[in-house]
Amino acid sequence: MPDALNPFRDCLGEGGVLSEPVRIAAYTLDHRALMRGETEAVLRPRSVEAVQGLVRLARRHGYGLVPQGGNTGYVGGATPEPGRRQLVVSLERMTRIRAVDPLNFTLACDAGTILAEAQAAAAEHDLLLPLSLGAEGSCRLGGNLGTNAGGLQVLRYGMTRDLVLGLEAVLADGALFSDMRTLRKNNVGTDLKQTFIGAEGTLGIVTGIVLKLWPAQSFRATAWLELSAGAPLPEIAALVRRETSDLASTFELISASSLGLVAEMRGSDPGVKAGPGGAVLLELQASSARIPLDDVLLGTLELLMERGYVADAVLAQSEAQRRAMWAIRETIPEGEKHAGGSVKLDIALPVSQLTAFLERGGALLAARMPEVRLSFYGHVGDGNIHYNLVVPQGQDRLAFTRAVEAGIAHDLYALAIDLGGSFSAEYGIGRFKRDLLARYGDPTRLRLIAAVKRAFDPEGVMNAGAMLPD
Amino acid sequence: MPDALNPFRDCLGEGGVLSEPVRIAAYTLDHRALMRGETEAVLRPRSVEAVQGLVRLARRHGYGLVPQGGNTGYVGGATPEPGRRQLVVSLERMTRIRAVDPLNFTLACDAGTILAEAQAAAAEHDLLLPLSLGAEGSCRLGGNLGTNAGGLQVLRYGMTRDLVLGLEAVLADGALFSDMRTLRKNNVGTDLKQTFIGAEGTLGIVTGIVLKLWPAQSFRATAWLELSAGAPLPEIAALVRRETSDLASTFELISASSLGLVAEMRGSDPGVKAGPGGAVLLELQASSARIPLDDVLLGTLELLMERGYVADAVLAQSEAQRRAMWAIRETIPEGEKHAGGSVKLDIALPVSQLTAFLERGGALLAARMPEVRLSFYGHVGDGNIHYNLVVPQGQDRLAFTRAVEAGIAHDLYALAIDLGGSFSAEYGIGRFKRDLLARYGDPTRLRLIAAVKRAFDPEGVMNAGAMLPD
Numbered sequence: 001m002p003d004a005l006n007p008f009r010d011c012l013g014e015g016g017v018l019s020e021p022v023r024i025a026a027y028t029l030d031h032r033a034l035m036r037g038e039t040e041a042v043l044r045p046r047s048v049e050a051v052q053g054l055v056r057l058a059r060r061h062g063y064g065l066v067p068q069g070g071n072t073g074y075v076g077g078a079t080p081e082p083g084r085r086q087l088v089v090s091l092e093r094m095t096r097i098r099a100v101d102p103l104n105f106t107l108a109c110d111a112g113t114i115l116a117e118a119q120a121a122a123a124e125h126d127l128l129l130p131l132s133l134g135a136e137g138s139c140r141l142g143g144n145l146g147t148n149a150g151g152l153q154v155l156r157y158g159m160t161r162d163l164v165l166g167l168e169a170v171l172a173d174g175a176l177f178s179d180m181r182t183l184r185k186n187n188v189g190t191d192l193k194q195t196f197i198g199a200e201g202t203l204g205i206v207t208g209i210v211l212k213l214w215p216a217q218s219f220r221a222t223a224w225l226e227l228s229a230g231a232p233l234p235e236i237a238a239l240v241r242r243e244t245s246d247l248a249s250t251f252e253l254i255s256a257s258s259l260g261l262v263a264e265m266r267g268s269d270p271g272v273k274a275g276p277g278g279a280v281l282l283e284l285q286a287s288s289a290r291i292p293l294d295d296v297l298l299g300t301l302e303l304l305m306e307r308g309y310v311a312d313a314v315l316a317q318s319e320a321q322r323r324a325m326w327a328i329r330e331t332i333p334e335g336e337k338h339a340g341g342s343v344k345l346d347i348a349l350p351v352s353q354l355t356a357f358l359e360r361g362g363a364l365l366a367a368r369m370p371e372v373r374l375s376f377y378g379h380v381g382d383g384n385i386h387y388n389l390v391v392p393q394g395q396d397r398l399a400f401t402r403a404v405e406a407g408i409a410h411d412l413y414a415l416a417i418d419l420g421g422s423f424s425a426e427y428g429i430g431r432f433k434r435d436l437l438a439r440y441g442d443p444t445r446l447r448l449i450a451a452v453k454r455a456f457d458p459e460g461v462m463n464a465g466a467m468l469p470d
Numbered sequence: 471m472p473d474a475l476n477p478f479r480d481c482l483g484e485g486g487v488l489s490e491p492v493r494i495a496a497y498t499l500d501h502r503a504l505m506r507g508e509t510e511a512v513l514r515p516r517s518v519e520a521v522q523g524l525v526r527l528a529r530r531h532g533y534g535l536v537p538q539g540g541n542t543g544y545v546g547g548a549t550p551e552p553g554r555r556q557l558v559v560s561l562e563r564m565t566r567i568r569a570v571d572p573l574n575f576t577l578a579c580d581a582g583t584i585l586a587e588a589q590a591a592a593a594e595h596d597l598l599l600p601l602s603l604g605a606e607g608s609c610r611l612g613g614n615l616g617t618n619a620g621g622l623q624v625l626r627y628g629m630t631r632d633l634v635l636g637l638e639a640v641l642a643d644g645a646l647f648s649d650m651r652t653l654r655k656n657n658v659g660t661d662l663k664q665t666f667i668g669a670e671g672t673l674g675i676v677t678g679i680v681l682k683l684w685p686a687q688s689f690r691a692t693a694w695l696e697l698s699a700g701a702p703l704p705e706i707a708a709l710v711r712r713e714t715s716d717l718a719s720t721f722e723l724i725s726a727s728s729l730g731l732v733a734e735m736r737g738s739d740p741g742v743k744a745g746p747g748g749a750v751l752l753e754l755q756a757s758s759a760r761i762p763l764d765d766v767l768l769g770t771l772e773l774l775m776e777r778g779y780v781a782d783a784v785l786a787q788s789e790a791q792r793r794a795m796w797a798i799r800e801t802i803p804e805g806e807k808h809a810g811g812s813v814k815l816d817i818a819l820p821v822s823q824l825t826a827f828l829e830r831g832g833a834l835l836a837a838r839m840p841e842v843r844l845s846f847y848g849h850v851g852d853g854n855i856h857y858n859l860v861v862p863q864g865q866d867r868l869a870f871t872r873a874v875e876a877g878i879a880h881d882l883y884a885l886a887i888d889l890g891g892s893f894s895a896e897y898g899i900g901r902f903k904r905d906l907l908a909r910y911g912d913p914t915r916l917r918l919i920a921a922v923k924r925a926f927d928p929e930g931v932m933n934a935g936a937m938l939p940d
Contacts, residue, residue: 103704103822104853105711148657159655161664162632175914184852185629185818185895187618187668189907189937190919194631194664198657215712234573241575242685245717245756286715290766299760348655352573382654383574425655437659444645448926449660455925456918467659 004061005041008087011053015093018042027068027088030076032344034401035431037079039066042088048168048176048207054089055205055461056174063087064464067201069143070114072135074344075430077147077200081465089205091142097121098208105213106165106182111142111206118211127213128287130157130249134330142206148198150426155381156249156285157214159426160197166210167193169203172457182210195452200428201463203456215287217249221297222284222316224325227277231309233354237381239307240282243300247291250283251381252329258377261335261390262328270328275311281329332377341397342375342388343404347416348425351383357419361387361412368408384425387412413440429467438469474531475511478557481523485563488512497538497558500546502814504871505901507549509536512558518638518646518677524559525675525931526644533557534934537671539613540584542605544814545900547617547670551935559675561612567591568678575683576635576652581612581676588681597683598757600627600719604800612676618668620896625851626719626755627684629896630667636680637663639673642927652680665922670898671933673926685757687719691767692754692786694795697747701779703824707851709777710752713770717761720753721851722799728847731805731860732798740798745781751799753792802847811867812845812858813874817886818895821853827889831857831882838878854895857882883910899937908939 002019009017018024019041028037043065045051058065064086068078080086091112098108102125109118115129115136122129131144133151143149145167149160157163166180179193196203227236233253240248256274263270272279284293297315304310316322336342349357358376365374371392378386389408391400413423417440429437438446450468453460464470472489479487488494489511498507513535515521528535534556538548550556561582568578572595579588585599585606592599601614603621613619615637619630627633636650649663666673697706703723710718726744733740742749754763767785774780786792806812819827828846835844841862848856859878861870883893887910899907908916920938923930934940 101820101822103708104820105708106820148661150655150657154654158632161661162628171914171918175917177914177918178912179915181892182820182890183818183892183895184624185620185849185854186892187620187896187898188892188894188911189899189916190665190669190672190922191618191631191667192665192915192918192922194667195660195662195922197661197664199660202660214716215708238573238575238685242757243760245758245761246684247715247761287712288715288766290713290769291715291717291761296758296760348653350571350574350576350652352571379655384655420652422651422653422656422658424658425653426657428657429659441658442648444641444647445649445662446659447645448641448647448662451925452660452662452665452922455921 002040007057007061008041008043008054011057012043012045012050016044018044027071027090028080030079031072032074035076035079038082039080039086039088042090044090044093046093048170051170051205051207052174052176055170055172058087059459059461065089065461066463067091067142067146067205069112069140070135070138072139073143073147073430074427075432077428077430077466078143079431081431084465086464091140094207100125101182102127104182106210107213108166108180108182108208108210109141111140111145111209113141115139115141115144122213123216126216128216129211129213131160131163134333141209145197145206145209146199146201147428150379150384152252152379153249154379155251156246163212164193164197164209165212167196167206168208169196169206171204172459172461177204180208180210198428200430200466202453202467204462217285217287219286219289219291219293220283220322221293222322222325223282223297223301224272224314225280225282225310226273226275226312227280228308228311229276231277233380234352236304236309237351239304240300243303244284244296247284247286247293247296248282248381249285250281252281253377253380254279254281254329255376257373258332258335258375259328261339261375262331265331265335265338271324272314272328281325332375336375336388336390340391340393342390343401345387345409345412346425346427347385347387347421349383349385349416349419349421353419353421354380354383357416357421360415364411364415365408431466434467434469437467472510477527477531478511478513478524481527482513482515482520486514488514497541497560498550500549501542502544505546505549508552509550509556509558512560514560514563516563518640521640521675521677522644522646525640525642528557529929529931535559535931536933537561537612537616537675539582539610540605540608542609543613543617543900544897545902547898547900547936548613549901551901554935556934561610564677570595571652572597574652576680577683578636578650578652578678578680579611581610581615581679583611585609585611585614592683593686596686598686599681599683601630601633604803611679615667615676615679616669616671617898620849620854622722622849623719624849625721626716633682634667634679635682637666637676638678639666639676641674642929642931647674650678650680668898670900670936672923672937674932687755687757689756689759689761689763690753690792691763692792692795693752693767693771694742694784695750695752695780696743696745696782697750698778698781699746701747703850704822706774706779707821709774710770713773714754714766717754717756717763717766718752718851719755720751722751723847723850724749724751724799725846727843728802728805728845729798731809731845732801735805735808741794742784742798751795802845806845806858806860810861810863812860813871815857815879815882816895816897817855817857817891819853819855819886819889819891823889823891824850824853827886827891830885834881834885835878901936904937904939907937
């Protein structure tokens with residue numbers, strides 16, 4: 001271990017500093033294996049005080065810091081950059097559930113807590129932490145907060161920001177910003193905890209979080225919808241919201257091509273079909289048996305079929321059948337990987353513009369890259385489409401990625417933006433979309449983000465290279 | 471009109487600058503008539519460009535600016551201070567509904583739009599803007615946003631922050647911060663529109679807003695609950711959330727004393743009673759007749775009675791009866807005024823600590839100020855109690871206010887804070903609670919708020935005197 005790391009070893013103790021190349025390799029490669037980073041060491045504090053100590057040491061010794069949770073991000077936001085002399089701060093040893101208050105519907109925990117473990121801690125009290133995403137078994141809440149993660153139930157419960165009541169963070173000078181009240185209402189001056197949410201670790205290292213909980217949603221009704229040709233997604237989504245009185249927690253579009261990728265990977269019939277307009281996985285949830293969910297769902301489906309929007313529908317008759325439907329949705333990313341990988345465009349749109357985007361984007365792709373298979377799916381109930389271009393057989397994944405990102409991706413982003421949408425719905429900016437932010441971001445807004453960055457972190461200790469230009 | 475105001479008159483045109491004392495008096499007195507402010511003029515822009523122009527002029531000519539909406543705030547946040555050379559910027563002529571997108575469930579409007587007019591614009595499309603509060607007929611959305619207003623339906627729909635998707639603001643140098651996308655997901659760098667929400671006009675002048683809408687909640691079930699002696703509010707609120715599957719939009723506590731004040735004002739029996747534990751106004755809402763709201767409510771009430779929490783309950787059998795119940799809740803402030811006025815303590819608590827606060831606070835008041843009538847009521851479903859001390863007969867309102875605020879208020883705030891609560895749930899800080907923020911606020915947090923203020927407004931043009939010390 002290099003001498004320069006001795007102060008960190010003293011501060012963090014046994015196992016607190018990893019520097020052997022074989023131990024740190026997993027921390028320096030981003031989740032999609034698009035960027036190999038570089039660091040002298042991974043710091044693994046066990047307490048808030050240790051985080052404060054390492055921040056002071058880093059500042060004194062001229063290191064930058066890159067906070068890292070589960071390292072499951074899609075935009076390289078937690079990858080230390082070659083040439084920047086950055087140490088990784090992994091929160092993986094700060095995983096304590098601090099408190100669950102069942103009568104206040106809140107959970108307080110360390111930022112290194114794995115999402116699934118926080119979900120489980122809530123479930124022990126018959127409560128629901130509704131944040132839910134593919135990586136929930138390995139992502140950590142500090143990362144979810146830093147990226148304002150979305151996921152599968154935003155339609156009903158909102159983004160991570162909507163779930164956060166309290167937050168604690170170590171600032172760039174080692175001071176502790178502590179705002180861990182468990183209150184739904186607390187108007188006591190500019191709410192700077194909001195500023196940390198989605199700031200991707202550029203303003204400080206989040207160490208503690210208070211989250212809102214809901215009563216456990218023990219009652220569910222789930223259906224697989226085959227959409228008719230030309231079925232208007234915006235109208236369907238609006239009708240579902242109204243007819244289910246917003247008890248719909250999931251409204252996931254699954255295109256025929258995405259379903260096909262799952263079938264190819266499995267080598268078997270997935271047991272459900274896409275209609276000419278694709279398929280939708282629809283789930284209603286309730287915390288009480290007093291709500292007749294099956295009737296509500298059936299009535300809604302009848303109306304959708306009367307209108308001609310839905311050609312056919314299957315209701316899950318058992319938990320096994322429900323899980324089978326969900327497994328299709330959840331294994332689309334694996335299906336893409338099995339086919340050779342994909343370039344992932346994380347598009348957001350006003351829900352009312354979904355059809356327009358799919359039509360115009362599809363035409364663009366067919367004209368410009370007819371050899372490319374498209375896999376689109378996602379949380380269209382809240383306007384978020386994962387619009388992914390599958391790597392054609394025989395092509396190199398990284399080369400294809402670069403070609404798409406330098407080419408047609410810009411046209412698709414420009415189309416989304418033109419329709420009132422965004423080039424990043426839920427993944428964030430990180431290191432991979434920094435140029436896109438500089439290109440599409442409002443200059444006044446970018447100038448203000450930089451000014452706030454300087455106010456929080458004048459020496460640029462925190463996650464330099466992510467989000468902002470130098 | 472003084473010559474110094476000529477540039478403003480040129481910029482804002484006819485009716486754009488008011489300076490006659492009789493015309494500006496209403497703008498310089500706060501809503502509760504606790505502070506008479508002072509200004510040379512009230513500026514009334516009609517456009518975003520005009521706001522940019524007046525900000526540049528103010529800066530050039532050494533004026534500070536105090537943004538004002540409907541002037542209905544409770545903490546003097548929009549009142550220009552004597553000696554500060556501040557001009558009032560009233561948004562009252564910027565009231566345009568810019569767009570309603572029924573398939574995206576969004577409404578965009580000017581910040582001067584009166585809340586009730588935005589509600590009506592949504593209702594025209596069979597949609598709901600759920601922000602609802604006593605002042606909705608005169609408060610303006612820019613003020614709601616600046617104070618992160620709460621109100622009567624936070625339990626289900628959240629605070630103003632939870633409803634905001636987009637925002638536009640003129641910065642202290644006249645530049646326009648524009649982030650008016652109508653997206654539910656848009657993770658494109660530090661989300662600075664959040665920073666303006668609840669910043670009470672200290673960071674810029676908000677000129678435009680995009681709000682989330684819901685399907686119209688045309689179906690309702692409403693009940694008046696008489697609580698048993700010792701009925702545990704936290705348990706009742708939790709049970710209601712679970713049994714109604716969060717279809718409860720309102721859970722308002724009304725103490726026997728608050729009900730008594732309404733009866734005294736009316737000089738008649740209000741037609742409903744408080745139980746020994748007070749009363750609760752409970753309302754469920756749905757957007758679809760498929761939800762059997764009456765059954766859900768009845769079943770929930772039966773359970774509450776089985777548990778011994780509720781002694782008796784009345785279900786509203788008609789819209790007239792429902793309105794009569796609501797009228798009681800809504801006229802408590804008038805009842806207090808009729809009795810001589812009140813000092814309003816806007817307490818927030820973890821819901822689990824409500825009973826502890828009411829018991830210990832009541833004992834404190836009985837021991838220290840036995841002559842004072844307490845009127846407590848409010849949004850306890852989300853932990854917010856309006857805990858008001860009625861001015862004793864024959865005492866001067868302002869003198870009593872000062873005595874309470876210098877004395878027992880601190881003990882009640884300290885009690886709330888000790889229980890994990892707050893001295894300001896939804897009113898904000900403004901000018902009246904500035905000392906409380908300095909006293910109870912975390913020093914690191916306050917230092918950071920000041921640093922952010924300097925980043926946004928280095929010359930201190932925006933609402934100096936509100937929230938922060940000089």
